[in-house]
Amino acid sequence: MRSQQCSCLRSRVIEFLIQSAHLLEVSPIVKYSALSLLADRFYPVLVRFLRDGKSPDNWLLLPLRESNLQLFGLISIWVSSKMHDTPPLCIKNLKPLADKYIKEQHFTTRDLLEAKIKFFKVIEFGIGVTNIAFNFVEELLIQLREVARVGEHVKFEACMDIMDLLYEKEETSVLYRSPRSLAASILVAAYLITVPKRKWEFPVLPWVKFVTSCKEEEVVDCVRYILNRTLEYQPL
Structure with missing residues (x-):
């Protein structure tokens, strides 16, 4: 049951990321780099935490809420934009979208900055996405x-x-x-x-x-x- 729940949750968050990339009008390379960061690297680590019974000491990581994962979806777009765009997206681009489309929870600017730090830690600061x-x-x-x-x-x-x-x-x-x-x-x-x-x-x-x-x-x-x-x- 937990595996099915994780799979359904992942699917909804990926859909949210794709829709957010469209609303933000980012380039395809930003969108697919963000998908790779979130779906291929960030999310699998969280699933392993659950499977192994580990509990990261941070409210943004566990419990595995859809709203928190949506936030990390926006963070993955933000990180990807910093790699590929000049100028990149900034918090002023992300915050209104988060306020409008993340329904379960309200995130502050400070939460976005904290989520960015946690995102980097989970993927162990490895942001290379050329091999996608x-x-x-x-x-x-x-x-x-x-x-x-x-x-x-x-x-x-x-x-x-x-x-x-x-x-x-x-x-x-x-x-x-x-x-x-x-x-x-x-x-x-x-x-x-x-x-x-x-x-x-x-x-x-x-x-x-x-x-x-x-x-x-x-x-x-x-x-x-x-x-x-x-x-x-x-x-x-």
Whole structure:
């Protein structure tokens, strides 16, 4: 039961982060770096604390309230913006959004600053996010458009929609053999979803295998997994 509750809670918080990124009008790299920081690094540590019976001595970390995790979602966007934006977001951007959309609790400016410190401590001050699937998807799409005209039909928005879906469904960890392999699979899935069938002459699967050195069977399995969770496809 606790595992199911954590999974549902995580899904709602990821959805909140995605909506907040949209409201704040941040760039895709800020959004997906924030998702990686929160979903792939911060949240799993808290779940391990619960599983191992440990109790961090801070009201922002435990009990695992949805409102507190929403706050940390905003913090992850803030940290990501500091890495990628000039100028970055500031508290004046985040505080009104927190006041309006976090319903269960009111957070002060001091709470946001405290949450930022706790966020860094939980992820052990490791904020490097260059090795994320989003970066590889972007690179692969640019390369595809350089070598094949059909690449213009592959919608970048479809790639992002797939990544959002995988984060919301907690399936990035299931598919995360490597960020490059996940990116290759996302690109192939987006190709199948957005390119008209009559233009499927480009050998996209052998191509991604060549440029990424990923195993073809892993990419195929991952693409099937992705397509089985979308509504706009014909099964492989």
